[in-house]
Amino acid sequence: MPWSLTVGHVYGTAVRIHVTFLLFLIWIWAAYYQQGGTGAAWEGVAFVALLFLCVLLHEFGHIFAARHYGVKTPEVTLWPFGGIARLERIPEKPSEELVVAIAGPLVNVVIAAVLLLFLGGNVGVEHIENIENPQIGLAAKLAAANIFLVVFNLIPAFPMDGGRVLRAILAMNMSHAQATQTAASIGQALAVGFGILGIFGNPMLIIIAVFVFLAASSEAGAVQMKQAAQGLLVEDAMITQFETLGPQASVGDAAEALIRTTQKEFPIVDGAGKLRGVLTRDAMIHALQAQGPTAPAIEAMQGEVPTVGTRSPLDRALKLITESGAPVVGVLDGEGRLVGLLSPENVGEMMLLRAAQPEARFGPWAKRPTA
Numbered sequence: 001m002p003w004s005l006t007v008g009h010v011y012g013t014a015v016r017i018h019v020t021f022l023l024f025l026i027w028i029w030a031a032y033y034q035q036g037g038t039g040a041a042w043e044g045v046a047f048v049a050l051l052f053l054c055v056l057l058h059e060f061g062h063i064f065a066a067r068h069y070g071v072k073t074p075e076v077t078l079w080p081f082g083g084i085a086r087l088e089r090i091p092e093k094p095s096e097e098l099v100v101a102i103a104g105p106l107v108n109v110v111i112a113a114v115l116l117l118f119l120g121g122n123v124g125v126e127h128i129e130n131i132e133n134p135q136i137g138l139a140a141k142l143a144a145a146n147i148f149l150v151v152f153n154l155i156p157a158f159p160m161d162g163g164r165v166l167r168a169i170l171a172m173n174m175s176h177a178q179a180t181q182t183a184a185s186i187g188q189a190l191a192v193g194f195g196i197l198g199i200f201g202n203p204m205l206i207i208i209a210v211f212v213f214l215a216a217s218s219e220a221g222a223v224q225m226k227q228a229a230q231g232l233l234v235e236d237a238m239i240t241q242f243e244t245l246g247p248q249a250s251v252g253d254a255a256e257a258l259i260r261t262t263q264k265e266f267p268i269v270d271g272a273g274k275l276r277g278v279l280t281r282d283a284m285i286h287a288l289q290a291q292g293p294t295a296p297a298i299e300a301m302q303g304e305v306p307t308v309g310t311r312s313p314l315d316r317a318l319k320l321i322t323e324s325g326a327p328v329v330g331v332l333d334g335e336g337r338l339v340g341l342l343s344p345e346n347v348g349e350m351m352l353l354r355a356a357q358p359e360a361r362f363g364p365w366a367k368r369p370t371a
């Protein structure tokens with residue numbers, strides 16, 4: 001992930017810290033320093049560091065549960081707003097997704113229970129409400145924070161674990177797509193409620209409401225796209241009319257093509273039609289600013305671009321886009337020559353057309369005969 005630093009590996013999973021998290025620690029130090037001096041500043045940083053250690057253990061709860069079901073877990077990244085564990089895929093069986101989703105909050109339950117045992121159960125609601133009070137001990141703060149993490153993460157809305165728990169339970173009695181849509185709708189309704197409460201109370205709830213609403217929409221859209229792609233091939237959705245650049249092209253040549261066409265990504269191919277890489281619009285602009293229009297496009301391109309064959313299943317190609325984070329996937333013919341491009345945007349357009357005219361039989365994505 002861009003702007004993240006790898007600080008170690010745990011059983012094959014890379015542990016990364018995003019640069020913004022380090023800036024967040026600096027901000028915490030400064031904020032506590034203004035309140036109580038150097039001692040308070042370092043105590044504040046220590047609390048936040050221990051809190052995010054709990055968040056990291058939470059994410060590893062998901063990771064180890066996912067590995068139990070054969071799901072690869074390449075990395076986990078700490079951000080100022082929490083941790084994100086990247087799983088290769090979501091378990092398809094509802095019971096497995098339920099275990100993976102609930103494993104994270106259960107880690108926080110265990111941590112809170114151990115701390116409460118150490119404190120003799122002397123932690124109440126006031127510790128959660130006044131967690132920034134320097135008079136409250138570090139252990140009590142951590143216990144209260146872990147209780148809050150459990151409650152917050154079990155809110156039945158994406159992207160919280162509670163949203164995935166809800167979907168897993170619903171999927172035991174309906175299709176995965178229907179369960180996702182229902183869970184997403186519930187999450188969006190809760191987001192609207194948070195927003196209304198935020199208007200009359202805590203403004204932070206408005207930010208949470210927007211985040212939850214967009215996340216629920218994104219989750220539902222991703223599942224709908226996956227469902228729509230089932231049974232289709234890459235050739236049904238790929239772009240076949242596009243402009244390419246040669247290995248000798250400059251960034252200036254790419255800029256002219258950007259203005260002349262509607263493309264945002266330009267594949268660079270050699271004389272044999274083999275894909276060398278892709279030059280994105282952002283990389284092009286950065287190269288223009290740094291080196292000027294004479295800079296070689298091949299030096300600014302993204303070289304690691306996933307490729308698939310024309311007859312590959314479309315849902316697998318979409319999964320490849322998600323896992324690789326690449327802007328497009330190159331589509332190759334039997335001789336390895338580039339014949340098409342596949343992006344989430346053109347797949348989304350294909351879905352819209354199919355939804356508008358489900359019985360239409362025009363275009364390369366027309367419904368295939370069953371006989």
